[in-house]
Amino acid sequence: xNDLENLAEYIIVEAKAQGADYVHCVVRESEKKEFxxxxxxxxxxxxxxxxxxxxxxxxxxxxxxxxVNRFDEGSVYDAIGECIAASESAEPDxxxxxxxxxxxxxxxxxxxxxxxxxxxxxxxxxxxxxxxRHPKILVEQMIASHDSYRSVxxxxxxxxxxxxxxxxxxxxxxxxxxxxxxxxxxGSDVTLAKLDKPVIECALIDxxxxxxxxxxxxxxxxxxxxxxxLLAPAALSEIVLGTVFGNFVSDSSLIEGTSIWKDKxxxxxxxxxxxxxxxxxxxxxxxxxxxxxEGYPAEDFDLIRDGKLVxxxxxxxxxxxxxxxxxxxxxxxxxxxxxxxxxxxxxxxIERGVLVMRFSGGEPAPSGEFSGVAKNSFxxxxxxxxxxxxxxxxxxxxxxxxxxxxxxxxxxLKDGSVSLPYIAFDGVTISGx
Amino acid sequence: xxxxxxxxxKSAFDSGSHTELRGQLNRSRRVTLLSGNVVGNARSDVxxxxxxxxxxxxxxxxxxxxxxxxxxxxxxxxASDNAAFMDRHVPAGKxxxxxxxxxxxxxxxxxxDPAQKVYIDFSKALDAYxxxxxxxxxxxxxxxxxxxxxxxxxxxxGMDSHTILxxxxxxxxxxxxxxxxxxxxxxxxxGGEGTFDVNFTDPSVWYGEIDKxxxxxxxxxxGVYADAGLKTVILGxxxxxxxxxxxxxxxxxxxxxxxxxxxxxxxxxxxxxxxVTLTDFANTAFGKRCPLPVFVDxxxxxxxxxxxxxxxxxxxxxxxxxxxxxxxxEPRGNARAWQFSDEPLIxxxxxxxxxxxxxxxxxxxxxxxxxxxxxxxxGQADTTGEFxxxxxxxxxxxxxxxxxxxxxxxxxxxxxxxxxxxxxxxxTVVWSSSGFCGKKQPMPVGMGGPALRCKVMxxxx
Numbered sequence: 001x002n003d004l005e006n007l008a009e010y011i012i013v014e015a016k017a018q019g020a021d022y023v024h025c026v027v028r029e030s031e032k033k034e035f036x037x038x039x040x041x042x043x044x045x046x047x048x049x050x051x052x053x054x055x056x057x058x059x060x061x062x063x064x065x066x067x068v069n070r071f072d073e074g075s076v077y078d079a080i081g082e083c084i085a086a087s088e089s090a091e092p093d094x095x096x097x098x099x100x101x102x103x104x105x106x107x108x109x110x111x112x113x114x115x116x117x118x119x120x121x122x123x124x125x126x127x128x129x130x131x132x133r134h135p136k137i138l139v140e141q142m143i144a145s146h147d148s149y150r151s152v153x154x155x156x157x158x159x160x161x162x163x164x165x166x167x168x169x170x171x172x173x174x175x176x177x178x179x180x181x182x183x184x185x186x187g188s189d190v191t192l193a194k195l196d197k198p199v200i201e202c203a204l205i206d207x208x209x210x211x212x213x214x215x216x217x218x219x220x221x222x223x224x225x226x227x228x229x230l231l232a233p234a235a236l237s238e239i240v241l242g243t244v245f246g247n248f249v250s251d252s253s254l255i256e257g258t259s260i261w262k263d264k265x266x267x268x269x270x271x272x273x274x275x276x277x278x279x280x281x282x283x284x285x286x287x288x289x290x291x292x293x294e295g296y297p298a299e300d301f302d303l304i305r306d307g308k309l310v311x312x313x314x315x316x317x318x319x320x321x322x323x324x325x326x327x328x329x330x331x332x333x334x335x336x337x338x339x340x341x342x343x344x345x346x347x348x349x350i351e352r353g354v355l356v357m358r359f360s361g362g363e364p365a366p367s368g369e370f371s372g373v374a375k376n377s378f379x380x381x382x383x384x385x386x387x388x389x390x391x392x393x394x395x396x397x398x399x400x401x402x403x404x405x406x407x408x409x410x411x412x413l414k415d416g417s418v419s420l421p422y423i424a425f426d427g428v429t430i431s432g433x
Numbered sequence: 434x435x436x437x438x439x440x441x442x443k444s445a446f447d448s449g450s451h452t453e454l455r456g457q458l459n460r461s462r463r464v465t466l467l468s469g470n471v472v473g474n475a476r477s478d479v480x481x482x483x484x485x486x487x488x489x490x491x492x493x494x495x496x497x498x499x500x501x502x503x504x505x506x507x508x509x510x511x512a513s514d515n516a517a518f519m520d521r522h523v524p525a526g527k528x529x530x531x532x533x534x535x536x537x538x539x540x541x542x543x544x545x546d547p548a549q550k551v552y553i554d555f556s557k558a559l560d561a562y563x564x565x566x567x568x569x570x571x572x573x574x575x576x577x578x579x580x581x582x583x584x585x586x587x588x589x590x591g592m593d594s595h596t597i598l599x600x601x602x603x604x605x606x607x608x609x610x611x612x613x614x615x616x617x618x619x620x621x622x623x624g625g626e627g628t629f630d631v632n633f634t635d636p637s638v639w640y641g642e643i644d645k646x647x648x649x650x651x652x653x654x655x656g657v658y659a660d661a662g663l664k665t666v667i668l669g670x671x672x673x674x675x676x677x678x679x680x681x682x683x684x685x686x687x688x689x690x691x692x693x694x695x696x697x698x699x700x701x702x703x704x705x706x707x708x709v710t711l712t713d714f715a716n717t718a719f720g721k722r723c724p725l726p727v728f729v730d731x732x733x734x735x736x737x738x739x740x741x742x743x744x745x746x747x748x749x750x751x752x753x754x755x756x757x758x759x760x761x762x763e764p765r766g767n768a769r770a771w772q773f774s775d776e777p778l779i780x781x782x783x784x785x786x787x788x789x790x791x792x793x794x795x796x797x798x799x800x801x802x803x804x805x806x807x808x809x810x811x812g813q814a815d816t817t818g819e820f821x822x823x824x825x826x827x828x829x830x831x832x833x834x835x836x837x838x839x840x841x842x843x844x845x846x847x848x849x850x851x852x853x854x855x856x857x858x859x860x861t862v863v864w865s866s867s868g869f870c871g872k873k874q875p876m877p878v879g880m881g882g883p884a885l886r887c888k889v890m891x892x893x894x
Contacts, residue, residue, distance in 0.1 A: 039691035039692045039693075042519060044493070045493050045494070045516070045518055046494040047494070048495065049495075049498065050497075050498045064474050066477070067475065067478070069479045070480070082476055085550075086474050086476060090471045091471050124523070140689065140816065141692060143873070173692075182695065182816070184816075185816050252467065252472075252574075256571070258571060260615070321470075362822070362823020362825070363811050363823050365840070366617070367617075390819070391845065391846070393661065395842075429661065431662065433663055433890065
């Protein structure tokens, strides 16, 4: 056994000795190497060495959790004591349930070892590529990092997972500038297992930089109309997926009973062409998941299949509380299959609407009603993009939009964790000054 | 409290470089009751040491999740190595940071660490009150939480310090249904600076606030959609606080100015009505202790107020030591880090519009057709100054009187245009401090202001 396994074993044994009926822990050692760019210039290099110990116990049906970042026996012993005390203060709840089928997996994901020189080279190259190809873009901030970890998940029912993982992450925030003119800022992100090609060619980064460069002269929209909103993947996540996962299908909304989909399982909730899958792992996911937080094997599952709601995104606790099935995983790796038309073809079919790259809105209401600013957006008229927009708001209702899908694009954003298309929705309120 | 194992390392700091060495402990406690069930019951302690070294215009940083002499030695070496890597590969060739006068600031005392039972018992008492007195709800959530930052900082120049900033809150979320069955929600945070056992001794103190929240929710469930478009509104103090922080504050953070923010072109220009004065306060505002006071920042700079807008004129930026050198300004203690593993970034402390002389009732009475927007769920702003705030609580104003409640909506505008439309400023400042500002790292901040009469775009149907 290695150091992490020994510590995890100690936690299980000691917590049981202190009275826990059930215990699980995640013991993790991580390292980050990171380059920061601010205002277009390199500003900082960071190296972080971190540790985490997360312990959860059940005692007489009462649950407590503690997190510390120390491995020494004294700190861990104290943490176990605090965790037991926390559980003793809680109310018993029969819905807490954890995996009790023994399993053992040791595996490697992504690229655990950092090539620091290559990370620096690709970061510098990305800055140079942006300067050459997109001279009006100013990189407000870029964070390029390699994040790696070794961890052990162990519970008192002999469920054991021991991943070693690592990945390169690039996160850019930028805007276009020309004299005193500037665009709104936009962010592009990608997670990579390998640094085998220029980062600007990954995900949709080059296309997104091009679009932002065209937003130096945005014009306010005149008046208000009901039209088509074509959501780019980032805006789709903000408006539609954020609302669906936050308000309709997750533990809290279903346990509270506030989900408007609580009686819709097996029913049509969206256009037939829409399917939403959560994947545990796959070719397009750099670091996937093999185990849920409750110790169950992580598996892909469909949330919506051909427009029908076929599952909720519930933990075992949420499942026990609501009487529905537990979801296969809690990965956040959302996959929506591509449609048939290219982005250009979709735009060509829109009479009047807006292409929205980013959305800045209020927290979506439990009903799915939303309103906010269509950031980094373009006006579409008679099948063509006419101009960039400023101070334009959109408002609508997500459940209605899901049944008013005009097109799903064949173009996909694949950023190492999700695969999302552009989707055009009809019947959305678009308002200017 | 953290023992000082750092000061003895000061003599070993690299000469010719600026060095910061920081030991830190972040503590958080959280209990969540969902319709009476304890669904969250967690404690977290995160501690360690970090070093940051400035060399010729770039920084090297390193941290370890240990607080031992060996860890101190390791992070100092790794930070120096990283600074040397940057200087070798991307030499910036900048001069050393101007030295600051050495001084020492020590916190007066440690803080209590209440047992988890204290949080659970208090939240159960609030939950029981809600359950009994708010009969029309379809769900309720009560959260009891505390977080604190203890920092021990040793710098090659400037202030050495030992500070502790605890804050604790209870959140109450209430959900009811509209007549057609759609869920509507309101929430409120109670609390502020201080540990949980100090801020929350008697649940009945908060019952009146819960009653008011429930009353607003009962009106909201009968509420209407706002009429979308450019409207004259009264922003309540909480909304003005959001405006101060999101729409103006971020654009005048010097790192965002260097990143192309609109404020880069507006220094010493009129950006707001003459009635608007805005300051990022360090620790004392309008004669009182700020919601989340800061006395020394994480670069060893003594914290002082930063006047940002004076009578409508943009007068300054918030700076780190490095950006202050760039802009020829004075650093005033805005460089703050969230955890031991975070480097200091330019952050706000307690940002507020100054009060005026108008009474809220006169402001409402002055509007024939508009809205009174009281509270916000979230807010975002662009470096162009274009902002968006979610509005969770608001009312119509018709012929100078409050009308029907509003369903959730958003407002938007461009800060330096919208602020020029301010023509009435309330006489009472309202602060909030329960949230986190997000900018690479989270950070507790205070934001506040009086009611403002102005014109903004409102979303709706």
